[in-house]
Amino acid sequence: MSEKIVFQKPESVYDRATHYCPGCHHGTIHRLVGEILDEMKLREKTILVSSIGCSVFLYNYLEVDAVEAPHGRAPAVATGVKRARMDKFVFTYQGDGDLASIGMAEIMHAANRGERISVVFVNNTVYGMTGGQMAPTTMEGQKTTTCPSGRCPESHGLPIRMAEIIASLGGVAFCARTAVDTVKNLNQTKKAIRRAFEVQTAGTGFGFVEVLSTCPTNWRMTPLKANERIAAEMIPYFPLGVFKDADAEVCA
Amino acid sequence: MAGRIFLKGNEAIAHGALAAGCKCFFGYPITPQNDIPEFMSSAICKAGGQFVQAESEVAAANMLLGAAAAGVRAMTSSSSPGMSLKQEAISYMAGSDLPGVIVNINRGGPGLGDIGPSQGDYFQSVKGGGHGDYRTLVLAPATCQEAYDLTRLAFDLAYTYRNPVLILGDAILGQMKEPVTPAKPRKENPKEAQDWCLTGAKGRPTRLLKSLFLDDGALAGQNLRLKAKYEKMKAEIRYEAFACDDAELVVVAFGTIGRIAKSAVRALRAKGRKVGLFRPITLFPFPSAALAALAAKGKRFLTIEHNLGQMVEDVRLAVLPAADSDFFSVLPGNMPIPDDFEKPILASLKGAAKKTGAPGKATKKAAKPTPAKAAAATKKTPAAAKIRGKAAPTAKKPAAKGKKG
Numbered sequence: 001m002s003e004k005i006v007f008q009k010p011e012s013v014y015d016r017a018t019h020y021c022p023g024c025h026h027g028t029i030h031r032l033v034g035e036i037l038d039e040m041k042l043r044e045k046t047i048l049v050s051s052i053g054c055s056v057f058l059y060n061y062l063e064v065d066a067v068e069a070p071h072g073r074a075p076a077v078a079t080g081v082k083r084a085r086m087d088k089f090v091f092t093y094q095g096d097g098d099l100a101s102i103g104m105a106e107i108m109h110a111a112n113r114g115e116r117i118s119v120v121f122v123n124n125t126v127y128g129m130t131g132g133q134m135a136p137t138t139m140e141g142q143k144t145t146t147c148p149s150g151r152c153p154e155s156h157g158l159p160i161r162m163a164e165i166i167a168s169l170g171g172v173a174f175c176a177r178t179a180v181d182t183v184k185n186l187n188q189t190k191k192a193i194r195r196a197f198e199v200q201t202a203g204t205g206f207g208f209v210e211v212l213s214t215c216p217t218n219w220r221m222t223p224l225k226a227n228e229r230i231a232a233e234m235i236p237y238f239p240l241g242v243f244k245d246a247d248a249e250v251c252a
Numbered sequence: 253m254a255g256r257i258f259l260k261g262n263e264a265i266a267h268g269a270l271a272a273g274c275k276c277f278f279g280y281p282i283t284p285q286n287d288i289p290e291f292m293s294s295a296i297c298k299a300g301g302q303f304v305q306a307e308s309e310v311a312a313a314n315m316l317l318g319a320a321a322a323g324v325r326a327m328t329s330s331s332s333p334g335m336s337l338k339q340e341a342i343s344y345m346a347g348s349d350l351p352g353v354i355v356n357i358n359r360g361g362p363g364l365g366d367i368g369p370s371q372g373d374y375f376q377s378v379k380g381g382g383h384g385d386y387r388t389l390v391l392a393p394a395t396c397q398e399a400y401d402l403t404r405l406a407f408d409l410a411y412t413y414r415n416p417v418l419i420l421g422d423a424i425l426g427q428m429k430e431p432v433t434p435a436k437p438r439k440e441n442p443k444e445a446q447d448w449c450l451t452g453a454k455g456r457p458t459r460l461l462k463s464l465f466l467d468d469g470a471l472a473g474q475n476l477r478l479k480a481k482y483e484k485m486k487a488e489i490r491y492e493a494f495a496c497d498d499a500e501l502v503v504v505a506f507g508t509i510g511r512i513a514k515s516a517v518r519a520l521r522a523k524g525r526k527v528g529l530f531r532p533i534t535l536f537p538f539p540s541a542a543l544a545a546l547a548a549k550g551k552r553f554l555t556i557e558h559n560l561g562q563m564v565e566d567v568r569l570a571v572l573p574a575a576d577s578d579f580f581s582v583l584p585g586n587m588p589i590p591d592d593f594e595k596p597i598l599a600s601l602k603g604a605a606k607k608t609g610a611p612g613k614a615t616k617k618a619a620k621p622t623p624a625k626a627a628a629a630t631k632k633t634p635a636a637a638k639i640r641g642k643a644a645p646t647a648k649k650p651a652a653k654g655k656k657g
């Protein structure tokens with residue numbers, strides 16, 4: 001009897017359970033990254049720069065060479081790796097506390113220099129690993145452990161829209177915001193990450209994808225409710241779409 | 253071999269790095285080290301390498317971490333305030349066993365301080381500097397030639413031990429010009445990091461460079477491995493001992509201050525004074541055993557630094573209990589000349605200086621030995637009792653000073 005394989009793990013992904021909470025989107029996004037590394041045949045030339053947050057253990061799930069960066073510094077570390085080995089494929093995977101707060105300077109300047117690296121930015125509107133504190137992306141009115149009565153714009157400012165900011169920088173070749181809450185969005189995310197990887201392999205410029213993601217644990221929600229929140233609350237403020245897809249001349 | 257070239261200390265460091273095969277340089281402007289990134293911005297590119305002017309010293313040091321993870325010889329340079337910002341990455345590099353060269357052209361501090369020479373970053377350099385339980389190798393050149401040579405050495409040591417190596421200079425070294433004899437550029441050794449560096453997991457298992465160790469006992473194991481590495485580094489201890497053999501008093505000083513002190517020692521030798529100079533070149537590991545051996549021979553010690561007294565603590569740890577060290581301080585904003593050191597050296601030679609000596613007052617207070625201690629003192633220290641003034645509260649162990657080992 002012949003077997004038809006309908007589902008299997010990508011080669012770039014280790015066959016092991018993740019440490020993520022039920023309903024967390026990190027695992028889903030990891031898998032998409034693994035599929036793209038396989039499809040683009042990048043695994044054997046990839047150097048992952050992992051960041052500080054729940055996804056620090058990404059190196060336990062992706063079968064690639066990896067180095068751990070200090071909190072927020074992944075784009076600087078990736079700059080160093082890439083400048084040292086221009087022929088390798090280098091990407092970072094960062095949370096919103098890591099990238100949009102402590103690492104704001106590093107992400108802005110790596111993007112502006114047009115470093116030939118790719119960044120997967122997972123925005124779940126909280127600091128997940130440290131227990132759900134307010135992040136720069138926390139939504140107006142959203143309750144967290146450090147804004148228990150809800151984020152108040154008067155004292156905390158408004159949530160930062162990173163994809164729009166990054167798209168405005170010269171060295172950026174591709175920049176998009178996506179989600180993985182529906183099959184359609186998941187497919188869009190895969191396409192976007194692929195493009196963000198392609199602009200690096202083509203030598204065009206910096207690639208960036210912001211993926212809206214859940215944190216059911218710190219949102220105090222069931223996985224289902226958390227998934228629904230993406231469309232109900234996040235997408236209206238963080239619109240999905242491709243903000244920049246430039247050709248080589250524009251971002252020299 | 254090429255002829256001599258006339259270089260600033262900063263430039264000598266940059267030239268040394270290129271001769272050592274440095275392929276990536278990450279900089280950020282700060283006085284008095286600017287010549288290094290300025291020179292590197294074109295020279296390293298001509299040599300087929302990469303220059304990045306980073307957005308901050310935090311980023312520059314983390315770029316160094318990245319290049320190190322890729323197994324490529326790389327360097328960053330800064331001056332004191334910028335060094336504070338580099339400590340994060342240096343700690344991660346130490347924790348992840350990553351090699352790299354970091355140059356500190358020390359200026360006055362704390363805070364913004366000034367832009368003149370200082371040795372105020374001694375503690376930061378030799379005691380770790382960032383968070384956690386780690387050390388970096390520290391090399392302290394005193395001449396432009398040494399700056400060139402030690403920079404080349406720094407790269408070799410970084411890769412031998414897979415550890416960050418610091419070059420600690422100051423504004424005097426960075427800004428003075430001297431002839432330097434260049435070395436033959438190093439032949440690249442593609443095997444240098446091949447067993448551990450990140451190249452993409454092609455035909456081999458994946459590699460992971462990290463400093464996070466959460467499993468039970470894992471961090472303890474890593475820290476013990478680091479400790480063993482620091483022990484091994486003792487094989488690298490370097491120092492200059494000048495006229496120490498028959499000296500009664502040994503002046504201990506590092507870097508440019510060591511060089512100025514050497515001139516003072518020379519001048520005093522010409523006048524028949526039995527003084528010598530001990531100049532640690534590796535500040536970590538510190539040449540404690542060599543100092544202890546001198547102490548065992550009955551020498552007295554005077555430490556001179558361009559700060560309020562930092563290395564003197566390591567000198568004392570090395571020479572106690574056989575001896576102790578007096579201290580003479582050069583303050584920021586002062587450019588010492590050899591003559592400035594003659595008085596304090598003579599005072600210590602007589603056993604009159606106080607150990608925590610305020611600058612310029614080294615001769616004002618005297619050690620007052622107890623009868624028992626005075627008896628233990630050798631002929632070399634008869635002057636101690638004759639000096640006017642009260643016993644300094646810190647001068648409690650004069651007896652140890654003259655004791656024969």
Ligand SMILES: Cc1ncc(C[n+]2csc(CCOP(=O)(O)OP(=O)(O)O)c2C)c(N)n1
Pocket residue numbers: 052053054055071094095096097098099122124126127128129130135
């Ligand atoms: C310098 C420094 N400051 C703070 C921390 C503590 N810390 C660990 S993870 C984290 C935030 C992670 O949040 P985020 O980047 O949003 O990722 P998530 O866990 O939500 O995926 C913080 C603040 C740290 N490790 N280092």
Ligand code: SF4
Pocket residue numbers: 019020021023024025026054124128129214215216217218
């Ligand atoms: S805390 Fe949040 S981000 Fe972290 S694993 Fe759990 S759900 Fe995911």
